[in-house]
Amino acid sequence: MNAPLVSFCIPTYNRSRYLDSLLQSLSDHLAEFPFSHEVFISDNASTDETPEIVARYADRLPLRSVRHETNRGGRANYQYMMAQAKGRYVIYVADDDCVMGAEVARAIEVMEANPQIGIAYAPWRLLDLVADKDLGQFYRQDRDVLIPQGEHRMLLDTLLRYGIWPEIYICRREMVQSVMPRIHEQAYYAFVHASEFVEHSSVLFMKDSYYVSMTNYFADHQRVQGGTEEAEMAWDRYRSGLEYILGRASGQVSDMERLGFLLRIQDHVAERIATAVRLRMRSERDPVETYYLAYRLKALGAEAKLSMALSSLRLLAVLAFLAEDPELNRDVTDLVCLGTFEPDLRDLIVSKMKHTPRFVAHASQLEPLGANTLVFARGAQTADVLPAGSSARFVSELQLMTKFPV
Secondary structure, eight states: OOOOSEEEEEEESSOHHHHHHHHHHHHHHTTTOSSOEEEEEEEOSOOSSHHHHHHHTTTTSOEEEEEOSSOOOHHHHHHHHHHHOOSSEEEEOOTTOEEOHHHHHHHHHHHHHOTTEEEEEOOEEEEETTTTEEEEESSOOSSOEEEOTTOHHHHHHHHHHHTOOTTOEEEEHHHHHHHOOOOOSSSOHHHHHHHHHHHHSEEEEOSSOOEEEEEEOSTTOOOOOHHHHHHHHOHHHHHHHHHHHHHHTGGGSOHHHHHHHHHHHHHHHHHHHHHHHHHHHHTTOOHHHHHHHHHHHHHTTOGGGOSSOHHHHHHHHHHHHHHHOTTTTTTOOEEEEESOOOHHHHHHHHHHOSSOOEEESOGGGOOOOOTTEEEEESTTOOGGGSOTTOOOEEEEHHHHHHHSOO
């Protein structure tokens, strides 16, 4: 039996519900696929219904499935799958995403006609299945861009110019075997891999997508979006990956060009930090940590990239610290807000606190307060304003605003 031209490679572990939807989609999208192909599934010792799902599609797709006896880990499973694929071209497909067969075929036609191209990258579309909404492409190019072999400078310029994330690609199998792409911690894998690939062959960045990433699959889905977590935390790895490419381009750039690239890399990182802040806010992550992340943009002179003013992020950090700090709240069961608080601010405080606060306009209205009470005083008031005999904890607005500057 002849080897297939294309391998669609799907690593999976305990996501039978998503895999079922993917295989159904592939049976539709590949029904008229013009090239010989295999759908290669590498099951990382799933304990759910994955084997039954795979068996269900055996007569509907050219399936080849390997089921590991033990969980190899995600990276090892991915590397095994890419190494064991039989096609001339390998295409990674996450078990909760899908591909568009006609668009894949067009990309294969381009690579068949241009043997110097070892790998073709493409943007991906974002689709919310629950809302039935196409969210567009993750990044956009105005044209296809071909990077000649060895042109690391052009590679870096193209990545920065278009904001390309080189994660989705069609690659010749021999390229994967030669380059041995791996995922490491210190530099973002996709940038490192692109630089490794361009050392071995020409690299094509296509403007049109063939891959669809599902942002919302089921109304009740519980999956973790790995890409979202990466975007929230990996900005320094992004910087490191781009600096790795710049290092490989050392012989192709002047000192002035190097400085220019470093500034562009810094701007790219600032964009990613702003994105991380936005994602953290949407996910209601710790406001104190979000504030410190956002403050990095002030240092970079890129505060304007924030979707919420730093002063507003500061207020949320102040209230989170007031509500959550373990020492400030040790044994506290009563919260007193002392001073004049505007209605909107009162509502915000009430919504953020663990204990329903008492709002008191003036300290003269208070009885002596015990050690189980925390007083949050407006302005620059000090604990001296509390009634004699009080043992309450005390923190002022000025103290917290000084702790969290803008």
